[in-house]
Amino acid sequence: MKYEVVIGLEVHAQLSTNSKIFCTCANRYGEAPNTLTCPVCLGMPGTLPVLNEQAIHFAIKTGLALECSIRRYSRTARKNYFYPDLPKGYQISQYEDPICYNGKLLIETDGKPREIGITRIHIEEDAGKSIHGMGSGTGVDFNRCGVPLIEIVSEPDMRSPAEARAYLAKLKQILKYLNVSDCNMEEGSLRCDANVSLRPMGATTLGTKTEVKNMNSFRAVEKALEYEVARQTTVLDEGGRIEAVTLFWNDATEEAVLMRSKEEAHDYRYFPEPDLVPISVPEAMVETIRGQLPELPAARAERFLKAYGLNEETVRILIAEVEWARYFEDVVKTGVKAKSAATWVTGEVLRVLKEREAGLDDFPVSASRLGELIRYIEAGKISNQAAKKVFETMLTSDQAVAELIEAAGLSQVSDTDFLETIIREVLAAHPEELARYREGKKQLMGFFVGQVMKKSKGRANPKIVNQLLQSALESD
Amino acid sequence: MTISEFLERVQNAEPLNAFISVDETDIREQAKEQRKGMLGGMYVAIKDNISVLNQPLSCASHILENFVSPYDATAVKKLKYAGAIIAGKTNMDEFAMGSSSEYSHYGPVKNAINPEYVAGGSSGGSAVAVAAGIVDAALGSDTGGSVRQPASYNGILGMKPTYGRVSRYGLVAFASSLDQIGIMSKTVTDSARILEIIAGEDARDATTVPEPVPPFSQNLESQAGDWKIGLPEEYFTEGLSTSVRQAVDTQVATLKDAGATIVPISLPHTEFAIAIYYIITSAEASSNLARYDGVRYGFRHESDDLLEMYNRTRAGGFGTEVKRRIMLGTYVLSSGYYDAYYDKAQRVRRLLQSDFSNAFQSVDAIITPTTPTTAFKRGEKMDDPLAMYLNDIYTVSVNLAGLPAMSLPVGTDEDGLPIGLQIIAPAFKEETIFKIGTLIERLKS
Ligand SMILES: [Zn+2]
Numbered sequence: 001m002k003y004e005v006v007i008g009l010e011v012h013a014q015l016s017t018n019s020k021i022f023c024t025c026a027n028r029y030g031e032a033p034n035t036l037t038c039p040v041c042l043g044m045p046g047t048l049p050v051l052n053e054q055a056i057h058f059a060i061k062t063g064l065a066l067e068c069s070i071r072r073y074s075r076t077a078r079k080n081y082f083y084p085d086l087p088k089g090y091q092i093s094q095y096e097d098p099i100c101y102n103g104k105l106l107i108e109t110d111g112k113p114r115e116i117g118i119t120r121i122h123i124e125e126d127a128g129k130s131i132h133g134m135g136s137g138t139g140v141d142f143n144r145c146g147v148p149l150i151e152i153v154s155e156p157d158m159r160s161p162a163e164a165r166a167y168l169a170k171l172k173q174i175l176k177y178l179n180v181s182d183c184n185m186e187e188g189s190l191r192c193d194a195n196v197s198l199r200p201m202g203a204t205t206l207g208t209k210t211e212v213k214n215m216n217s218f219r220a221v222e223k224a225l226e227y228e229v230a231r232q233t234t235v236l237d238e239g240g241r242i243e244a245v246t247l248f249w250n251d252a253t254e255e256a257v258l259m260r261s262k263e264e265a266h267d268y269r270y271f272p273e274p275d276l277v278p279i280s281v282p283e284a285m286v287e288t289i290r291g292q293l294p295e296l297p298a299a300r301a302e303r304f305l306k307a308y309g310l311n312e313e314t315v316r317i318l319i320a321e322v323e324w325a326r327y328f329e330d331v332v333k334t335g336v337k338a339k340s341a342a343t344w345v346t347g348e349v350l351r352v353l354k355e356r357e358a359g360l361d362d363f364p365v366s367a368s369r370l371g372e373l374i375r376y377i378e379a380g381k382i383s384n385q386a387a388k389k390v391f392e393t394m395l396t397s398d399q400a401v402a403e404l405i406e407a408a409g410l411s412q413v414s415d416t417d418f419l420e421t422i423i424r425e426v427l428a429a430h431p432e433e434l435a436r437y438r439e440g441k442k443q444l445m446g447f448f449v450g451q452v453m454k455k456s457k458g459r460a461n462p463k464i465v466n467q468l469l470q471s472a473l474e475s476d
Numbered sequence: 477m478t479i480s481e482f483l484e485r486v487q488n489a490e491p492l493n494a495f496i497s498v499d500e501t502d503i504r505e506q507a508k509e510q511r512k513g514m515l516g517g518m519y520v521a522i523k524d525n526i527s528v529l530n531q532p533l534s535c536a537s538h539i540l541e542n543f544v545s546p547y548d549a550t551a552v553k554k555l556k557y558a559g560a561i562i563a564g565k566t567n568m569d570e571f572a573m574g575s576s577s578e579y580s581h582y583g584p585v586k587n588a589i590n591p592e593y594v595a596g597g598s599s600g601g602s603a604v605a606v607a608a609g610i611v612d613a614a615l616g617s618d619t620g621g622s623v624r625q626p627a628s629y630n631g632i633l634g635m636k637p638t639y640g641r642v643s644r645y646g647l648v649a650f651a652s653s654l655d656q657i658g659i660m661s662k663t664v665t666d667s668a669r670i671l672e673i674i675a676g677e678d679a680r681d682a683t684t685v686p687e688p689v690p691p692f693s694q695n696l697e698s699q700a701g702d703w704k705i706g707l708p709e710e711y712f713t714e715g716l717s718t719s720v721r722q723a724v725d726t727q728v729a730t731l732k733d734a735g736a737t738i739v740p741i742s743l744p745h746t747e748f749a750i751a752i753y754y755i756i757t758s759a760e761a762s763s764n765l766a767r768y769d770g771v772r773y774g775f776r777h778e779s780d781d782l783l784e785m786y787n788r789t790r791a792g793g794f795g796t797e798v799k800r801r802i803m804l805g806t807y808v809l810s811s812g813y814y815d816a817y818y819d820k821a822q823r824v825r826r827l828l829q830s831d832f833s834n835a836f837q838s839v840d841a842i843i844t845p846t847t848p849t850t851a852f853k854r855g856e857k858m859d860d861p862l863a864m865y866l867n868d869i870y871t872v873s874v875n876l877a878g879l880p881a882m883s884l885p886v887g888t889d890e891d892g893l894p895i896g897l898q899i900i901a902p903a904f905k906e907e908t909i910f911k912i913g914t915l916i917e918r919l920k921s
Contacts, residue, residue, distance in 0.1 A: 039547050043767045045540065045648040046527045046549060048681050080763050080809070082786055089766020140771070269809035271818060274652035274760055276682050 043087030063100025334371025513559030539793030549646020566601030596626030621871025628896025762805025
């Protein structure tokens, strides 16, 4: 039978607040285990949580960007379960009244726009991290414990694994534009669980869903969902029934294995968190945050098209990552043409970033230095080819751009006296070609330019060479 | 009191089992300094569910054996600033769950007046330490009467402030929406002075309220004619012992003779108080006590299997009463039961709260007995939880409504056991309680 795929995603994003959500410990990744802890985040007896307002701001910011309604009074709730990485024996989350609800996100698959509903966004705290293989036992690192999270729950609106991937990519792009999360899937600052079900084409009720966890990359999301869709299709085709289970994606074996059966599902015994007062969000606060929302990808694309006269494909690439777009504009600000800046950023800069699998954070060539280099090209002081060589040297040296050009001997020769001498020599060395040219074989122009360039070791300014050659050939 | 006098008293009172830990070195260290401040040199004992930096924090439970607190509770920090000497950690019912201070890993506390009898609870150790004259005052915690009831049983004063008045930071949570640190003392003045110090909004406790703290101790005088006092009919029914009733009636009559207006009032939802109290507190406790899992601190039953480690640690670490409440609380929060129990209890709680706000439309304060009877014999109710729970029948409503209340001694029964009278005031009107308390003290002498 032909089935319709129904996918909903639950995305957890760590918020990049300065401190943790309920204590004053720093919120940082990659520190030595248990160095970012205090009695509160360790769940010591008698300690109490105090809500970090920045986390609320970030959640509201995200909600507004995803066109959610913002709840004036929302509550926190305790989700109770035992696990060694959960010091209090419960996670402070939100249950009945999430801070944001009823939003949407526009995605595009195969060039077609699709609207994906956002059911809710709520805030909660992250748990610690188990460290296995410590000799005899397992250790727990509580640095991550209490890092603020938002959980963004979508409607079951996605109809294919590719759509799910596109949704996740779009969501990540927006979170990064908002500067509320690092969204690093490998470091776990962006995590994704999926609910998957199938139903006969045309059916309106939902089939039994399964939950897939542990998908740690975009590729894994798509792979795991394809796997699960195929598995459910087989089960249904063979007349079987789908069980409401939780599956764990193993990226190495590319298999989803059973993690929890329906019977083993937790009863989290949610109840309102008595240690915190309801979160009050005055209308004025929402409006202030709305007023401070940065330009989002769609608006930025529009602006780039209009303001810079770039083509759609170039704009799509430039705005894909907020820091690429920012870098591009910083290069433009140095006074170079937008088109040259775009060519350099989408060309050389992205090539190097991809080779290095790195972000712009630690990219060695600042926007102002790239701008400087482009200015040398635009002023005719260096050729495009030569500039690429200089760019390579800029990756490892922070010497002044002018010095690097000089040192490489790549500065373009625009000195007419010098060039005229070369031209004279070239013409003298090729009397036959000269004669043929003068007989009307104008195509030989390219030959002469090539000879001059060769003689100048590539440093001659082609524009000037052209002009000088023209007049030398036309005169006798 | 000199340090040697204090230590001698601790020694002499040892059979009462009021203390779990007394750090002599630390107390000598504290006493060495010239203690300045409003409470300069006052010896204040701390219930062992309130954190004192570098001191044991056991909650009278095996599961926190050897646990040493890495921080000061806000109230303790404030006491230290005000010059008080932190004079040891007092015995209690395990995790403050009990009304007799018999459910302790460290053995029962004995009544200061008659050691055959219970100290009351759960702040029994604090009450006895004050009543026996070992310390000048003590902090307890009051979730359903745990300060007022033992105060009543030992003939001292027990003050439970408004919920949100005193920071709970550092008070080991039993039922977060009701817990409040309270004060046990021999005089209204001491109680007022200490509340003045420990009260106030705290950035570490989101449930504290930015309500100004008046200088309670500077403002204790009033005339009986200033007050209109309500007597809730639901508190003077069967179950109330004759001796307690007589003592309260006599005190009320004295106030009336002195000029106070006494009116009957009704708190119609009182009959549900005990039921909703045990649902809500057990639910919160089941979650609050989840952190004692053997992973990070306290007692651990070693096992290679995680689930077995949890099970054995908690089975061996908690006492019977605590386990009973965890199970009850887990049950009432379970899916399918939540609406019928927890949610319904919260709704009735709001009705109970409006009972009080309605009453306070027409009266300044409410007077009731603190407990239906005087202290009972040790061992008598250990195996009858329901009878034990009924001890709190006059005190739990105050916590459910978040109000301030104080128990103060008003005589003794035929066996010489103390009787307590409870004054309840509107939220943040502790001043009213202190004033009426002072009036009662004055009328007695
Ligand atoms: Zn912390």
